[in-house]
Structures are given as C-alpha cells and as structure tokens.
Amino acid sequence: MQTAHQEIDELAVQFSLGKAEASERFEDIKRDLQIKSKEWKLSWENLSTEANLILQQKIDELQLKLALGKADAAEIYQAQKKGILQSFAEFESKVKANEELNEYYAEIKAEVEKLKLKLEYLT
Numbered sequence: 001m002q003t004a005h006q007e008i009d010e011l012a013v014q015f016s017l018g019k020a021e022a023s024e025r026f027e028d029i030k031r032d033l034q035i036k037s038k039e040w041k042l043s044w045e046n047l048s049t050e051a052n053l054i055l056q057q058k059i060d061e062l063q064l065k066l067a068l069g070k071a072d073a074a075e076i077y078q079a080q081k082k083g084i085l086q087s088f089a090e091f092e093s094k095v096k097a098n099e100e101l102n103e104y105y106a107e108i109k110a111e112v113e114k115l116k117l118k119l120e121y122l123t
Contacts (some may be wrong), residue, residue, distance in 0.1 A: 007114070089112070
C-alpha cells in the first residue's frame with residue numbers, strides 16, 4: 001500500500017506540471033495495468049477451466065480497453081477512463097462471485113482502488 005501511495009503522490013506532482021504530462025501519465029497507467037493483467041493471466045493458469053475462462057474473458061476485455069489509442073483530448077480520456085473502470089468493476093465482480101477465485105479478490109480490489117485514486121488525480 002505504501003507503493004500505491006507513493007505512485008499517487010508522484011501522479012499528483014505530474015498533474016501539477018501540466019496536461020501533457022497528465023496525458024503521458026495516463027498512458028503509463030494503462031501500460032502498467034496491461035503488464036499486471038498479463039501477470040494475472042500467467043499466475044492463474046492452474047485454476048479450473050471455469051474459473052480460468054471467467055478470468056481470461058474479463059482480462060481480455062480489460063486489455064482491449066487498455067489498448068485503445070492515446071487519450072489526447074478530454075473527451076477521449078473520459079471515455080477511456082469510464083471504459084477501464086467499468087471493465088475493472090466487472091472483473092472484480094466476477095472474481096468476488098466465484099468461490100475458487102476468492103483468494104485473489106483482495107489483490108484485485110487493491111488494484112481497483114489504486115487505479116481509481118490514480119485516475120482521480122488526472123481529472
């Protein structure tokens with residue numbers, strides 16, 4: 001959690017430097033989430049077929065949202081932000097609803113909260 005707090009503090013400084021830096025920081029956040037979601041895919045391969053299918057589908061949806069073009073304009077940023085948060089919320093919900101995935105819920109929840117805080121600094 002201390003790392004998350006440090007990242008958020010750095011984000012606040014970046015945002016204060018200007019919109020161009022904020023746009024770049026948003027792209028950095030998206031890249032970090034892509035990396036994290038790929039790590040989750042690899043680390044959860046040993047799950048049952050049903051649980052793995054749920055995760056694969058939701059992670060793929062999230063990765064599609066993260067792969068969208070650069071958010072240069074405020075409208076594009078807002079649309080991407082909304083899509084990413086919605087996708088993450090659905091992902092979190094699926095993890096919480098599946099008994100086999102419950103042990104991963106805390107990690108997912110922490111990432112969702114960290115993402116929300118980071119995105120709040122950019123708006």
